[in-house]
Amino acid sequence: QKEVEQNSGPLSVPEGAIASLNCTYSDRGSQSFFWYRQYSGKSPELIMFIYSNGDKEDGRFTAQLNKASQYVSLLIRDSQPSDSATYLCAVNRGSYIPTFGRGTSLIVHP
Amino acid sequence: GAVVSQHPSWVICKSGTSVKIECRSLDFQATTMFWYRQFPKQSLMLMATSNEGSKATYEQGVEKDKFLINHASLTLSTLTVTSAHPEDSSFYICSAHNPGPDGYTFGSGTRLTVV
Numbered sequence: 001q002k003e004v005e006q007n008s009g010p011l012s013v014p015e016g017a018i019a020s021l022n023c024t025y026s027d028r029g030s031q032s033f034f035w036y037r038q039y040s041g042k043s044p045e046l047i048m049f050i051y052s053n054g055d056k057e058d059g060r061f062t063a064q065l066n067k068a069s070q071y072v073s074l075l076i077r078d079s080q081p082s083d084s085a086t087y088l089c090a091v092n093r094g095s096y097i098p099t100f101g102r103g104t105s106l107i108v109h110p
Numbered sequence: 111g112a113v114v115s116q117h118p119s120w121v122i123c124k125s126g127t128s129v130k131i132e133c134r135s136l137d138f139q140a141t142t143m144f145w146y147r148q149f150p151k152q153s154l155m156l157m158a159t160s161n162e163g164s165k166a167t168y169e170q171g172v173e174k175d176k177f178l179i180n181h182a183s184l185t186l187s188t189l190t191v192t193s194a195h196p197e198d199s200s201f202y203i204c205s206a207h208n209p210g211p212d213g214y215t216f217g218s219g220t221r222l223t224v225v
Contacts (some may be wrong), residue, residue: 032213034212034213035213037214041204041221042219043116043217043218044154044203044216046212046214046215049211049212049213086154088154090214092173092213097156098213098214099146100153101153102152102153
């Protein structure tokens with residue numbers, strides 16, 4: 001069974017710090033990896049996607065993928081209170097249906 | 111690009127009635143759409159995969175006769191919750207596979223409350 005594991009948190013960081021969110025997956029054939037942000041009562045919105053090993057940076061966000069170790073992480077630099085949300089990791093193999101983790105709740109306190 | 115419109119955003123209905131939720135891809139054709147349900151503080155639970163022109167594929171434990179899915183065109187999928195009960199109250203979200211690199215686009219969700 002394909003599984004995507006995330007620590008449910010909450011992860012609490014002070015404003016301006018780096019928030020590090022982690023995700024592990026069980027399917028070695030996974031090819032696409034996504035990070036979504038979901039505010040309470042809203043639907044998920046895509047933050048980053050990554051396909052290749054290594055880092056991918058977009059503004060304050062960096063996704064890191066290590067296929068050998070089967071983990072993908074999201075770093076948020078200069079965390080802001082507006083970053084407080086639940087972050088969902090999703091993984092899929094080609095055109096298969098993505099599998100979502102349970103999400104990590106992030107709290108950025110002033 | 112790759113916008114998915116979902117309506118209504120919220121609905122309150124009486125127990126025993128049916129509710130229809132629409133999911134439209136506005137600027138791309140979506141041969142496959144997905145319906146999720148999310149209870150408070152829980153993750154997304156895939157209910158079914160909707161395929162244009164064919165029957166939906168339901169996940170284990172999801173009643174196909176209660177959650178009717180129709181995907182009659184390349185831009186529209188509907189979910190009808192039949193004979194709704196209070197335990198069906200939840201946040202329902204659709205998504206569509208889009209041809210871009212980001213893969214999947216979510217609708218804005220529908221908050222269903224059955225009283």
